[in-house]
Amino acid sequence: MISPAEPVPAECPRCRATKIEVRSTSPVAGVWTIWACLTCLYAWRSTEPIENTNPDHYPVPFRLDPSQFSDLPVDPAIPPPRKSDH
Numbered sequence: 001m002i003s004p005a006e007p008v009p010a011e012c013p014r015c016r017a018t019k020i021e022v023r024s025t026s027p028v029a030g031v032w033t034i035w036a037c038l039t040c041l042y043a044w045r046s047t048e049p050i051e052n053t054n055p056d057h058y059p060v061p062f063r064l065d066p067s068q069f070s071d072l073p074v075d076p077a078i079p080p081p082r083k084s085d086h
């Protein structure tokens with residue numbers, strides 16, 4: 001298991017979910033950690049600017065609400081199956 005270089009963030013910056021795991025750590029121990037949200041799949045490095053790492057500073061237009069995930073459209077849309085010539 002990868003050990004984080006710093007405490008696990010309390011919330012995902014994008015969706016505020018609390019299930020967060022370590023994806024990677026710096027080759028030189030203690031320099032940075034890459035975190036990933038298991039709810040919205042956002043990933044961020046601990047050394048990124050505050051608007052990428054802190055939910056209170058994350059840009060409002062890009063925030064996600066997990067309760068609305070089922071309402072999000074699939075983009076691009078999946079076309080219907082092609083009819084076979086056989």
Ligand SMILES: [Zn+2]
Binds near residue numbers: 012016017039
């Ligand atoms: Zn998230």
